[in-house]
Amino acid sequence: MASVRDIYELVAGGALATTVALGGFSLFLFIFLLGRFSSFFKSKRSKLPTVPEVAGRLPLIGNLLQLKDKKPYKTFTQWAQQYGPIYSIRAGASTLVVLNTTEVAKEAMVTRYSSMSSRKLSNALMILTSNKCMVAMSDYTDFHKMIKRLILSNVLGANAQKQHRCHREAMMDNMSKQLNELLKTSPDQAINFRDIFAPELFALSLKLVVGEAVNALHVEELGSTISKDEIYKILVLDLMEGAIEVDWRDFFPYLKWVPNKSMEEKIRGVDFRRRAVMRALMNDQKKRIASGTVVNCYLHNLLSSESKELTEDQILMLLWETIVETSDTTLVTSEWAMYELARDKSRQERLYEELRNVCGHEKAVEEQLSKLPYLGAVFHETLRKHSPVPIVPLRYAHEDTQLGGYHIPAGSEIAINIYGCNMDKKKWEDPFQWKPERFLDGSYDSGDLYKTMAFGAGKRVCAGSLQAMLISCIAIGRLVQEFEWELVGGEEDNVDTVGLTTHKLQPLHVKIRPRN
Structure with missing residues (x-):
């Protein structure tokens, strides 16, 4: 008791x-x-009204339960029909303002840029970008301006495109050769488009960055020699998967002191392997340069006197960024374009007729792109419907501002829903249908790369837009010139996506026949 x-x-x-x-x-x-x-x-x-709020939020966690899947851009687009082109949601402790039309998105990216020029990244992205040490993810500072200038002058600008044209042409010839060989050995077998296109695109990125396509690499930190496929997995696939890893502490910053070991170990493991492979690539090419062999590549130029203020870690990240962005988003656009053309025989034949009329029996070349408006329309319509980057990396309003006639308080996070902009029924007729003809009505200049919001706008416009257009348009043109494309049974329904970009979940499987 x-x-x-x-x-x-x-x-x-x-x-x-x-x-x-x-x-x-x-x-x-x-x-x-x-x-x-x-x-x-x-x-x-403020004399302006506050942004409408999405209903259904719960105490503490806000609207997070309504964003259970990893495709928030589709949920954002649905909410836009109910709440309008601009609204706010609660994501734990943060207020997220979502923009869903071209007009309000351009206002954020151009007119109000000075108020929201900082990036807001998840814990996973902060690790994978080495604290924003990338052109696409850095804040708009002198560092950003310097590294953007470097990548434009060495890899992505107009002059650099002329210098590296031989690599793009070699890539197209290699793809054509592989497809013809497959037709000879297995004429009735379905072809995995990604198995052909992705390795060639990755090889192109390595030539741009380190001067050669690497088939095998000894990585001392991993204690093994890895194949080209393993290099691709470590530098591209694993990183794109890791970038969408959700850490609940992103939504509750006042609890950041609470450990989340499983997430941290996974992301730091991905980061360690990426750095180990990039260091091995860099060291191999440094030895080649030291031996007196000079190759026109990004690494050689970054090691030159013009950028000696960069640390080795910063150089590593800038080289990797070029590899991953060349290898992923251009693949996304090209694969979806070939899917749509293989699904729609009449539009495929219309493109073939245009190519035949302009190019005759010669291979399509870059100088002819301005004379191929339907090919350009296919490219832009694919960017519109299958926006490679559906949501621009979050921005942060560091001062009170306004958007779309609403007051935006300092501390708000800004999500620009590119997918939502390109699915806006007020701007696009039948937006969920793939109709290249919508870009042939004379309202767009043939050389305009920014017909959709896919490349962004303003000071942060995508640096790789020209290269993406050149690779995708010539690839699409050459592939339709040389082969007829047809989806295999059941492929029409394989439209799900995965990853940070709108990567096709299932690789495109097609049957091809040589043109006469």
């Missing part, structure tokens, strides 16, 4: 626990209400 002292200690202990719990709850409630009142008074000071 408990003594009076035991009962006293039990009651006292319970009272203490209750006091602590109530104190903690009161503190949380105070912080929560303080944030609410602060936002309320800020909106009162």
Whole structure:
């Protein structure tokens, strides 16, 4: 039987626990209400209305349960039909303002750029970008301007495209050769398009970055020699998968001190392997350069005197960025374009007739692109329907501003839903249908790379837009020139996506026949 002292200690202990719990709850409630009142008074000071809020939010976690899948751009687009082109959601402790039309997106990227030029990255992306050490993910600072200038002058700009044209032509010839060999050995067998296109695109990226396509590489830090396929997996596939890894602490920054070991170990493992392979690539090419062999490539130019202020880690990241972006987004666009053309025989034949009329029996070349408007329309319509990057990496409003006639308080995160912009029924007739003809009505200039929002706008416009167009358009043109394309049974329904970009979940399987 408990003594009076035991009962006293039990009651006292319970009272203490209750006091602590109530104190903690009161503190949380105070912080929560303080944030609410602060936002309320800020909106009162502004003459503009506050952004509409998506309903269904729960205490603490906000709208997170409504974004369970890893394709939030589709949910955002559905909400735009109910809440309008601009609305806000709660993602844990953060307020996310979502933009879903071209007009309000361009306002954010151009007119109001100075108020929201910083990037807001997840914990996974902060690790994988080495704290924003990438052109696409860095804040708009002097560092960003310097590295963008470097990549344009060495890899992605107009002059660089002329210098590296031989690599693109070799890539097209290699693909054509492989497809013809497959037709000879297995004429009735379905072809995995990605098995042909992805390795050639990866080889092109390596030539641009380190001067040669690497078939095998000894990686001292991994203690083994790895194949080209393993290099591709480590540098591209694993990183694109890791980039969408969700860390619940992203939504509750005041709990960042709580460990999340499984997530951290996975991402740091991906990062370690990426760095090990990139260092091995760099060291091999440094030895070649030291021996007196000079090749026109990004690495050689980054090691030159013009960029000596860059650290080795920064050089590693800039080289890797070029590899992963060349290898992924251009594949996404080209694979979806060939899917749509193989599915739609009449439009495939229309493109073939245009190519035959302009090029005759010669291979399509880059100088002819301005004379091939339907080929350009196929490219832009594929970018519109299958936006390779459906949501622009989040931006952060570091001061009060306005968008779409609404007040945007400082501290808001801005999500530009490119997919939503390109599915806007007010701008695009039958937006979910693939119709290249919509780009032939004379309202777009034939040389305009920014017909859709796929490449962004303003100071942060995509640096790789010209290269993407040259690779994809010539690849699509050459493939349709030389072969008839047909989907295999069941392929028409394989339209699901995966990853940070709209990567086709299932590789494209087609049957091809040589043209007469």
